[in-house]
Amino acid sequence: MPASPQISVKIRLRVTRGDDDAFGPGKAQLVESLLETGSLNRTASAMKMSYVKALALVRAMNTHFCEPLVVLSRGGSHGGGTQVTDTGRKVLAEYHAMREASEAAALPAWKRLRRLVKD
Numbered sequence: 001m002p003a004s005p006q007i008s009v010k011i012r013l014r015v016t017r018g019d020d021d022a023f024g025p026g027k028a029q030l031v032e033s034l035l036e037t038g039s040l041n042r043t044a045s046a047m048k049m050s051y052v053k054a055l056a057l058v059r060a061m062n063t064h065f066c067e068p069l070v071v072l073s074r075g076g077s078h079g080g081g082t083q084v085t086d087t088g089r090k091v092l093a094e095y096h097a098m099r100e101a102s103e104a105a106a107l108p109a110w111k112r113l114r115r116l117v118k119d
Helices: 025-037 040-046 051-064 086-114
Strands: 015-017 020-023 070-073 081-084
Touching (some): 025 040, 025 081, 025 086, 081 086
Antiparallel strands (some): 070 081
16 A cells, blocks of 8 residues: 655745745845855756756855845956855845744644645
């Protein structure tokens, strides 16, 4: 007999500006990866997206905030690099704080709803 699917609630929080997503789960993952790799190229590869797509996401994020979240430097004899700014680190931290608070706020209702979901 096949196992039951795992039942859970998933909060997908997005920060919007007008009709655009300024920040959300995918962009948070991108910034986290940039913190690890320091390279937009390596991050794009790890996230299985094109460099052009990753660059477009960085540019989109940077246009929606008062200060850039990510600074890119072109290659040269020492290669280029990507740096998450202090503002980028703060945005990521606040995003995670909002997500955790949202999950905590949803927990009582989720416990009631969970009893109504098939196993």
